[in-house]
Amino acid sequence: MKTRYLTPQNIKKMQADFPPPRRKLNLMRSALFILDMQDFFLDVDSHAYIPSAQDILPKLKKLRETYANFGLPLVWTRHLNTDSDAANMSRWWRDIITAEHPLSRISSEFDTSYGKIIEKTQYDAFYKTNLEEYLQKRDVEQIVISGVMTHLCCETTARSAFVRGFEVFFLIDGTAAYNEDYHRATLRNLGYGFANLLLCDEILSLKHQTSAS
DSSP states (O other): OOOOOOOHHHHHHHHHHSOOOSSOOOGGGEEEEEEOOBHHHHOTTSTTOOTTHHHHHHHHHHHHHHHHHTTOOEEEEEEOOOTTTOTHHHHHHSOOOOTTOTTOSBOTTSOTTSSEEEEESSSOTTTTSSHHHHHHHTTOOEEEEEEEOIIIIIHHHHHHHHHTTOEEEEEEEEEEOSSHHHHHHHHHHHHHHTEEEEOHHHHHHHHHHHHHO
8 A cells, every 4th residue: 555654743753753863973974875766666657656755855855965065975776677687576576677667767856967876686785786895985984875665675775784884874754665654664673773763854954064164
């Protein structure tokens, strides 16, 4: 069941229901991930449409601007498959996003001229990509995860980043799933053992503190 659940009231409740961050975000040592914000998930006519993805779009655009203004690492992912690399993706979903698919591009709502675009074939953005090497070269210590879907690519990438030694910050109102149950399940698991849960505005407020210093 798909619902548009990221209302201001629900966001406040989710923040109150889950543990506060264990660590503070150091904006200047972080990288922002914007995962799979493709038309495949954002187009209302797509069978994979995520209703709440529309609600995170404006916030992610502001975060993109912040990271670009400070010259900080920004990673866009674009999920693409072929018959040869889909593996369980095609067996599970019986559908893959190919490069030729008309909805495979990152939404034109975003300016992707800044940042690194990584094409991935599995839920995990680190799997068979040069993402870890890119982050190490930029001396990244912390990762902020946003995008879709909360309970699939976002959660898997968060766990993968954690086991690689990065401190993970996961956005309560900057990720979206098909419904609130999936979203909350991820927040409950990640907040317990993998990630610091934040709101987008908490990061945007750091922009002003960093500029002032």
